[in-house]
Amino acid sequence: MGALMDEVDLVSRSIAILGCGVAGFGAAAGLLGSQRILRPVHILDETSPSQDASSKQDERYAVLRALGGVIHTGVDIDLPPEVDTVVASPGLPLNHRWVVAARERGLDVWGELELAWRARLLGGSPNAPWLVITGTNGKTTTTMMTDSIMKAAGWASLAVGNIGQSIVDAVAGPEKYEVFVVEASAQQLALVETMSPYASVVLNIAPDHLDYFESMDDYRQAKARVYERTQVATLWNDTDPGTLRMLEAADVVEGCRAIGFTVATPSPSMIGIQDELVLDRAFLVERRTHAIELCEVSDIRPMAAHNVLNAMAAAGLARSLDVAPSAVKQGLRDFQPAPHRIATVAIVDEVTFINDSKATNEHAAGMSLSSYSSVIWIAGGLAKGQDFAPLVRKYATNIKAVILIGRERELIASALREHAPQVPIFEISDAPAESIMKEVVQQARAQAAPGDTVLLAPGCSSWDLFPGGYAQRGEAFEAAVRSAVSQSTVGQV
Known part of the structure; x- marks a missing residue:
């Protein structure tokens, strides 16, 4: 099929965007904004409109309606019968009932990249x-x-x-x-x-x-x-x-x-x-x-x-x-590095504080640990089904102490007890996001000596404690470090 036929094929489809988060909204806005789609674009979202018309989600709905989109909201809504193509947002599980229903009907199921x-x-x-x-x-x-x-x-x-x-x-x-x-x-x-x-x-x-x-x-x-x-x-x-x-x-x-x-x-x-x-x-x-x-x-x-x-x-x-x-x-x-990626926050009394909050899986945490020889490691959160035993075995000699946070911290603690029993473990019980990092940094400073690195490389996602994601977690860490050392001589980097 040539480019012209591909274009005709796309604009003639009846498309439903599944989900209206960042990706779903962008996909719908892009299609509607082109003003080339010949049939209505449907947007399905399980989030119901809020009573607060100024909410982010309601603002998205308003924009898409203004562009001509047809909004369907609620947990019980089904695929419109006229739809022949669905676009699943990246966060929507592939076994979601909308995706399953689309495949049972023989519809084309695309993702954001394919669209x-x-x-x-x-x-x-x-x-x-x-x-x-x-x-x-x-x-x-x-x-x-x-x-x-x-x-x-x-x-x-x-x-x-x-x-x-x-x-x-x-x-x-x-x-x-x-x-x-x-x-x-x-x-x-x-x-x-x-x-x-x-x-x-x-x-x-x-x-x-x-x-x-x-x-x-x-x-x-x-x-x-x-x-x-x-x-x-x-x-x-x-x-x-x-x-x-x-x-x-x-x-x-x-x-x-x-x-x-x-x-x-x-x-x-x-x-x-x-x-x-x-x-x-x-x-x-x-x-x-x-x-x-x-x-x-x-x-x-x-x-x-x-x-x-x-x-x-x-x-x-x-x-x-x-x-x-x-x-x-x-x-x-x-090149200017993005925030929360092996970023040096401060150097205090020859102890370096590193924010690698973007290390949201054990592989990324391992790459961070491999870069430093004596680490006070801050880890934990939502483990996403990962096994931390290989990571602990590989980098046990790099780790001086571990400070654990988050809902599934016991998975990491168990791996440490089995494969690095010599490493002291300090668990910080769940607390409000604004205060938990203060406890973490206080404990890290107590364990660190000149030449050590205090490394936030959690190996887990952050949604259990930080609804703003890894960025909020990293910002909380940086704020806690700066607060804790504000009375010290700080080498800012």
Whole structure:
């Protein structure tokens, strides 16, 4: 089917958006705002309108109604009979009754990314290439790094997806962009059917979201879908062989290349490191005998081993579009890290306080722990079905003491008692969000000595204590640190 027929197919459908959270609202607003859809767009949401007309949800309903959307709310509503396509928001379980009913009726079931790929034909940049990034950890950082590099190269670039602006709203809008840098979660990828990235990467793979997917294999298969139909370059992580296996099983466009990135000296068709330089032996004709310097390792920040891998992935995606090495270097230097990612909050009496609240799974927590040698580790929250025993076994020698918070802290405590019995454990009972971090920091200061790192890398999601998510958790930690040391000599970073 050609682009024109694809466009006719989309605008002629009767579409229902399932869920009206951030993603669902963005998808509906993008479709309706294009003013190209010929049939009513239905929005189904289990949240009922509140008595407070100024609530965020009621504001969303009002906007969508003004654009011509048909709103259905309540826990008992069913799919409208005229609908032929449903778009499931990323947070909606795949076994939700609406999704089940749609499949029983033989309807097309898309996700946000699939809708966006089709809806790009309605916008001002239908032919802009997509650089698509997924992985258990590092997605946002790599997306922002790639966007920074593309902008340094002079491209009109926009970072979208699981970051910032709704991807449907962005690609269906009239603005003209030369490239979209797309952060994609497993939930978004699970329902992809036709998306064809210009280049794609799986940064790493580790157990996560097992409260959403029925098994680790289902989660892995969802992530692997990013490689399907990739046109020019698929990138894989040499330190995580599972990413190569995922790539090897993918059905890519003929001629698409597999490009590795590694912390070792790169072989041909790889990006790697030698003598503190990041070298490209992939995107040059003489790659069997030569390499091109992209940047110095010191140009990458925050400085941590896993972040160097993120930077090499970003560089590889940009180089697939022939971006000059000088732009890679400048883009990485210009890059501003997102909050709550291995951010140094303060240095007090030679004790460093690090906020890595975005470490919401054990794999991310492990990458943080690997960066420091004597850690007062702050962990806990909602474990999402994870097993912490491998993490504790691997990093037991890095951990000096552990402070546990959150509903499922006992899972981590049990792993520590079995595999690191020498490590003291301090449990902070549940308390209001505004006060719990004060207790945490007080206990951390009592355990820390010069040279230690107090590390907030919870390995869990935060919704049990912090309804504002990992950002609220990180902000509470930073506020508690600054309050606790306000009378001390503080080296702010």
